[in-house]
Amino acid sequence: MSAYDVFQLFFPYILSGISIGGQYALIAIGYSMVYSILRLINFAHGDVFMVGGLFMVFAAASFPLWVAIPVVIVLVVLLGFLIERVAYKPLRTAPRMSVMISAIGVSYLLQNLALYFTGGLNRMYPAIPWISDTISIFGVTTRRVTVITPFLVVALVFILVWLINNTKIGIAMRAAAKDFDTSQLMGIKINSVISTTFIIGSFLAAIGSILFFTSFPGVFPAAGAMPGLKAFVAAVFGGIGSIPGAVIGGLLIGVFETLIRGGDIILGPAGLGILSGSMDIAAFSDAFTFVLLVVILVFRPSGLFGEKPTDKV
Amino acid sequence: MLKIEGLKVNYGGIEAVKGISLEVPENEIVTLIGANGAGKSTTLRTVSGLIKPTEGKVIFNGEEITGRSPYEIVSKGITMVPEGRKVFPDLTVLENLKIGAYLRKDNIKPDLEWVYDLFPKLKERSWQAAGTMSGGEQQMLAVGRALMSKPKLMMMDEPSLGLAPLIVKDIFDIIKEIVRQGVTILLIEQNANMALQTANLAYVLEVGNITMTGTGRELLDNEDVRRAYLG
Numbered sequence: 023m024s025a026y027d028v029f030q031l032f033f034p035y036i037l038s039g040i041s042i043g044g045q046y047a048l049i050a051i052g053y054s055m056v057y058s059i060l061r062l063i064n065f066a067h068g069d070v071f072m073v074g075g076l077f078m079v080f081a082a083a084s085f086p087l088w089v090a091i092p093v094v095i096v097l098v099v100l101l102g103f104l105i106e107r108v109a110y111k112p113l114r115t116a117p118r119m120s121v122m123i124s125a126i127g128v129s130y131l132l133q134n135l136a137l138y139f140t141g142g143l144n145r146m147y148p149a150i151p152w153i154s155d156t157i158s159i160f161g162v163t164t165r166r167v168t169v170i171t172p173f174l175v176v177a178l179v180f181i182l183v184w185l186i187n188n189t190k191i192g193i194a195m196r197a198a199a200k201d202f203d204t205s206q207l208m209g210i211k212i213n214s215v216i217s218t219t220f221i222i223g224s225f226l227a228a229i230g231s232i233l234f235f236t237s238f239p240g241v242f243p244a245a246g247a248m249p250g251l252k253a254f255v256a257a258v259f260g261g262i263g264s265i266p267g268a269v270i271g272g273l274l275i276g277v278f279e280t281l282i283r284g285g286d287i288i289l290g291p292a293g294l295g296i297l298s299g300s301m302d303i304a305a306f307s308d309a310f311t312f313v314l315l316v317v318i319l320v321f322r323p324s325g326l327f328g329e330k331p332t333d334k335v
Numbered sequence: 336m337l338k339i340e341g342l343k344v345n346y347g348g349i350e351a352v353k354g355i356s357l358e359v360p361e362n363e364i365v366t367l368i369g370a371n372g373a374g375k376s377t378t379l380r381t382v383s384g385l386i387k388p389t390e391g392k393v394i395f396n397g398e399e400i401t402g403r404s405p406y407e408i409v410s411k412g413i414t415m416v417p418e419g420r421k422v423f424p425d426l427t428v429l430e431n432l433k434i435g436a437y438l439r440k441d442n443i444k445p446d447l448e449w450v451y452d453l454f455p456k457l458k459e460r461s462w463q464a465a466g467t468m469s470g471g472e473q474q475m476l477a478v479g480r481a482l483m484s485k486p487k488l489m490m491m492d493e494p495s496l497g498l499a500p501l502i503v504k505d506i507f508d509i510i511k512e513i514v515r516q517g518v519t520i521l522l523i524e525q526n527a528n529m530a531l532q533t534a535n536l537a538y539v540l541e542v543g544n545i546t547m548t549g550t551g552r553e554l555l556d557n558e559d560v561r562r563a564y565l566g
Contacts, residue, residue, distance in 0.1 A: 193426065193430055196423070197423045201423065203417070203421075204423070206405040206406070207385070207415050207417060209438035209484065
């Protein structure tokens with residue numbers, strides 16, 4: 023097998039892995055940012071992502087796409103903001119576990135509302151021109167969105183990291199993540215900082231949902247559960263609280279998962295020829311992600327780039 | 336300048352402050368001394384808006400500010416140097432100072448120069464993460480950060496805690512210098528000796544009540560105070 027053949031064999035999986043990984047990363051950043059400020063795993067985040075998909079299904083039915091896309095983004099941001107105000111803010115002084123249970127409640131509420139509005143049917147996601155066009159790159163046929171996603175993710179992350187490092191609200195977010203009381207003594211309005219965090223997280227989830235569902239058959243009430251869980255694993259893998267960690271975690275999980283999904287072909291007679299028949303390796307692609315979660319939690323709970331748990335002195 | 340009238344505060348399920356009244360005159364150093372758990376910190380945290388009182392009034396320059404949110408109180412010109420310094424460890428020294436001026440919209444350059452003049456060490460280390468500095472340097476940063484809000488009243492919660500005697504002396508020298516430059520100080524301390532030597536006016540707080548008042552000198556000479564707080 024020539025080097026070119028090996029490239030031909032792996033490239034489509036790596037390309038699509040990076041793309042799906044980038045979409046996980048966009049969701050993972052939302053988990054990570056909320057965690058670093060509230061120490062809350064926002065279980066509703068994956069469902070916000072799913073609702074973003076449904077909003078697009080309904081918005082595209084009523085408006086032209088150039089109106090529908092911004093409308094969807096604004097609605098998803100509003101949803102994230104409202105969830106925080108209604109379900110988490112009243113519990114600010116409650117034990118952390120109460121807030122987490124509230125998050126689980128919101129997650130089920132969103133799924134059930136989605137069930138009500140869709141009748142449980144799989145709704146076709148609208149084809150967005152240009153990004154859902156089929157293109158050919160190095161002999162691999164794919165949708166344009168697959169190629170665009172990684173660049174868009176990198177650009178968004180750069181902007182986000184810049185904002186956090188250089189703007190007033192960014193510095194306030196970093197301060198609030200360390201110490202609520204002292205931040206308040208500086209005149210920082212904690213509630214605005216928390217709202218901003220949810221707004222940013224939901225904005226990225228909205229972008230993620232457009233990219234994800236474009237190359238997905240459709241939207242259904244549980245469609246956010248699996249990507250949400252995987253993004254959560256990505257955030258833990260990268261080190262929850264770290265934005266670069268969430269991105270690297272997302273990309274690695276996306277690539278590994280896609281490689282495993284293609285395992286039978288890569289290792290089979292048409293590929294490297296290691297396996298003679300099918301072993302149904304693809305079935306393990308989801309399991310891989312969750313085994314990874316267990317391994318990380320056992321051997322490196324702070325993740326790849328996570329802060330070492332330090333006492334707030 | 337600051338007047339507290341009949342302040343009662345519940346904190347952690349107990350009445351930590353049981354109806355105290357005190358006054359902080361403009362441009363003086365006032366100290367509140369007392370043992371651990373006497374309610375000193377609770378009093379300061381209530382003035383700064385972090386805790387809401389159950390009864391009583393906090394009046395600042397004739398305006399009632401009882402129970403206002405912390406950012407309103409900061410914007411009125413009251414700042415606090417919290418117990419244990421509480422600098423933001425991951426932020427650089429400069430970022431810590433800038434965040435002290437969070438609510439200000441005017442030019443903060445002159446005040447940054449002022450703080451750097453008071454604490455030349457901070458200028459040398461402006462790019463260093465605050466968490467990597469020594470306890471004394473962090474205390475100086477915490478004071479500098481509070482000054483960046485251009486306060487009229489600066490409250491300090493145990494500034495000498497855990498610091499070497501020589502550094503404590505430096506901190507108190509700086510406090511006197513800050514007062515000379517027009518800032519009023521309300522200081523709470525377990526290190527009563529140093530606090531009373533510095534203060535114009537002092538209050539003794541015992542389990543939520545004020546039991547004695549006088550000038551720093553008077554309390555320093557008082558038998559009961561000597562026995563209870565100066566050893």
